[in-house]
Amino acid sequence: MGTNAWxxxxxxxxxxxxxxxxxxxxxxxxETARVLAQRGASVVLAVRSFDKGKQAADxxxxxxxxxxxxxxxxxxxxxxSIRTAAAELAAAHPRIDLLINNAGVMYPPxxxxxxxxxxxxxxxxxxxxxxxxxxxxxxxATPGSRVVTVSSIGHRLRASIHFDDLQWERxxxxxxxxxxxxxANLMFTYALDRRFVGAxxxxxxxxxxxxxxxxxxxxxxxxxxxxVGKALVPLVAQSAARGALPSLRAATDPAAEGGxxxxxxxxxxxxGLPEVVGSSAQxxxxxxxxxxxxxxxxxxxxxxxx
Numbered sequence: 001m002g003t004n005a006w007x008x009x010x011x012x013x014x015x016x017x018x019x020x021x022x023x024x025x026x027x028x029x030x031e032t033a034r035v036l037a038q039r040g041a042s043v044v045l046a047v048r049s050f051d052k053g054k055q056a057a058d059x060x061x062x063x064x065x066x067x068x069x070x071x072x073x074x075x076x077x078x079x080x081s082i083r084t085a086a087a088e089l090a091a092a093h094p095r096i097d098l099l100i101n102n103a104g105v106m107y108p109p110x111x112x113x114x115x116x117x118x119x120x121x122x123x124x125x126x127x128x129x130x131x132x133x134x135x136x137x138x139x140x141a142t143p144g145s146r147v148v149t150v151s152s153i154g155h156r157l158r159a160s161i162h163f164d165d166l167q168w169e170r171x172x173x174x175x176x177x178x179x180x181x182x183x184a185n186l187m188f189t190y191a192l193d194r195r196f197v198g199a200x201x202x203x204x205x206x207x208x209x210x211x212x213x214x215x216x217x218x219x220x221x222x223x224x225x226x227x228v229g230k231a232l233v234p235l236v237a238q239s240a241a242r243g244a245l246p247s248l249r250a251a252t253d254p255a256a257e258g259g260x261x262x263x264x265x266x267x268x269x270x271x272g273l274p275e276v277v278g279s280s281a282q283x284x285x286x287x288x289x290x291x292x293x294x295x296x297x298x299x300x301x302x303x304x305x306x
Contacts, residue, residue, distance in 0.1 A: 005273060006253065006273055007273065008035055011036070011039050011252045012252055013040055014039040017040075017041045018041065018042045019041045019251070020072070020093075020096055020099050021100045021102055022101055022103035023103025023104065024046065024056060025055070026056070027243075028210050032247050034060050034063065035244065036248075038063065041068075042069075042070075043068065044069075045069065045070070045072065047072070047103075048075045053073070077113035077114065077119065079114075082127060089138070090137070095138055095142040096138040097145050097146070098252075099148070100247060101150060104123065104181075105119055105123050107174040110172040113127075117299065118166070118168045118172070121166060121177065124184070125184035125188065126299055126300055128188070130302045132147055132192070133300070133302035133303065136306070140201055142203070144202060145203040145204075146203065146205070148205075148206050148208055148247055148251045149188060149189050149207050149208075150185065150207070151186045151207050151209045151261070151279075152182040152209050153212075153270075154175075154178050154182045155182040155183040155185070156279075157178075158173075158176050159183040159280070161180055161183060161288060162176075166299075184296075186261065187285075187293075188292070188296070189205045189206065190283065191292075193206070193258040195304065196306060197258065199306040204258030206256060207250065208261070209263045210238075210243030210244065211264035211266075212237040212238065212270035237270070238264065238271040238272075245264075246263050246264065247262070248274075260276050261278070262274045262276060265277070
């Protein structure tokens with residue numbers, strides 16, 4: 001089997017492992033959680049709506065009889081909710097093998113989180129930064145544990161970290177703001193893995209992106225472009241189950257290494273089976289990564305023990 005022929009069937013047995021997946025009630029997160037549960041993991045669906053999480057757990061139980069699936073209420077746009085959820089997760093699970101930072105918002109009208117952060121940066125990056133930091137003792141208690149954060153090809157689109165206006169208070173552009181949040185996801189992954197290696201920790205950090213499986217990309221474009229886009233979606237996009245494969249490979253492939261970034265291997269990384277892909281030069285800038293890390297600790301009040 002070539003390295004690119006990796007599919008759901010290649011996910012190893014996950015019996016005895018605990019996996020926490022954010023945003024797992026729908027789409028990519030649901031498919032990721034479903035496969036892990038089918039492979040025997042104890043899966044926690046960390047979701048904003050408990051009721052929707054319960055419905056998702058029931059759907060997984062229908063295809064994975066006997067699966068151990070629980071629901072954890074988590075609103076990544078609220079630091080209070082994140083702290084509560086992290087405390088409850090730590091109490092229920094002394095060790096966490098897989099933390100999959102999957103949840104995200106994309107291209108919303110301008111709004112702020114309860115803590116005053118621009119919604120995309122606050123949810124996609126700062127929320128996951130805080131959650132990971134708070135769950136670090138449980139992750140580090142588990143040899144072979146992994147933190148997988150979901151980025152996007154959007155990390156290349158007009159993307160930079162706007163340190164002079166992180167919360168887009170001067171002028172908001174939803175595409176730029178999304179790009180900033182997804183670039184931040186990658187910078188966080190690389191900086192976290194560097195810390196794990198430096199501390200000799202038993203954990204590794206990896207990133208993934210789903211390619212063109214998110215058709216919301218075209219929702220807020222001008223109407224003529226949107227109509228053309230709708231016609232093209234079947235050609236360039238792939239199903240949520242396919243889009244979840246890069247996350248699953250980063251989380252479970254024994255050959256995957258810390259600091260790697262997985263995405264679809266086809267044209268433009270829009271579709272195809274998962275393989276290691278490259279990221280922008282900016283995402284690998286260690287000076288920018290460390291500046292973002294410092295700001296993220298200041299904004300969230302969460303500091304890391306590594």
